[in-house]
Amino acid sequence: YTLFSEIKEEYLGWNVYAAPKYSVEPITWSFPVAGRVVYRGYFSKEGALKFAKQIEEEGNDVYVSPISAYSTLGWYNDPVLSSHLRLNEIRLAGLIIHELAHQQLYVKGDSRFNESFAVTVERAGVLRWLKSTGRDDQIGMAEKMWEQQDxxxxxxxxxxxxxxxxxxxxxxxALMEQKKDFLLKEFTGEIGRPRFGEMNNAYFVPVNTYYSMVPKFQSMLDSLGGDFKKFYRETEVLEASPPAPKPQ
Incomplete structure (x- = not known):
């Protein structure tokens, strides 16, 4: 992130998430470098919506949301984009640290592990960056933002x-469809309407992918006294161990 790139659009691209009509487990797609992932990205919103419609017509729930950043996993020198400059310092630093975390450790085919790991590194990294650059007054702001997110x-x-x-x-x-509709209306009242699209099974894929394992990773980092080197070694061991059944 030592280069800068100007883009014309508000967002870098758009991700399509999908899940079966009666399941919260994501539909996945396989790519050469990333492996199997829970999203399919498009540079144009039109392309994303076209693919989403195709998946929806097959009887699945779909959710389309914008892409703010990406990582080529160290293959290239990823740039800071013009769209990133709309973010405040805390969010911009977090975005860069998050994407760099993917270069440190990336498990091919496990989006949930990768993104939750990166969120954990992002938050801890931002706190250290704020402290090391004399921005102690912003630490409380960052922690409050994450508290609201959580x-x-x-x-x-x-x-x-x-x-x-x-x-x-x-x-x-038939009864399941009725109960599903009832619950989604209830959740919309409690959580609020999605910024993009409608609330459905696919809507919950991103939050499960990015945040469901954060408490586990944060607990591990805390138990190691915040030592990043030890944390990376431990997560590499965790990644290499036989996968445990995923909670539903």
Missing amino acids: AANSKMLDARSRLNELYHSGIDS
């Missing part, structure tokens, strides 16, 4: 869990 994320993850319970209840599809 409160919202907790509601969304709880909503996702309630949907998952419904889909595993064994009731017939």
Whole structure:
């Protein structure tokens, strides 16, 4: 992130997330470098919406949201984009640290592990950056922002869990559809309408991907006294160990 690139659009691109009609587990796509991931990216919104419509017509839930940044995983010198300059210092620093974290450790085919790991590194890295650059007055601002994020994320993850319970209840599809609609209306009232698109199963894919493992990684980092080198070694060991069953 030593280069700068001007882009004409407000966003770098658009991601398509999808999930079956009666499941909160994401539909995934496979790519050569990244492996299997829970999103499919497009530079144009039109391209994303066209693909989303195709997936939706197959009977799935879809959610389309903007892409703010990306990482080529160290293959290229990724630039700071003109769209990033709209962010405040805390968010911009967090974005850069998050993407650099993917260069430190990336598990091919495990989006949830990768993004939750990067969020953990992002937050800890921002705090150290603020302290090392004499911005101690902004530490409280950052912590308050994350506290608000976590409160919202907790509601969304709880909503996702309630949907998952419904889909595993064994009731017939007609009643399940009614209960799904009822829950989504209830969640919309509690959480608020999505900024992009409608609330459905796919809407919960990003929050589960980016935040569901953060408490686990944060606990690990804290137990190591905040030592990043030890943390990276431990996460590499965790990544190499046999995968545990994913919580529904």
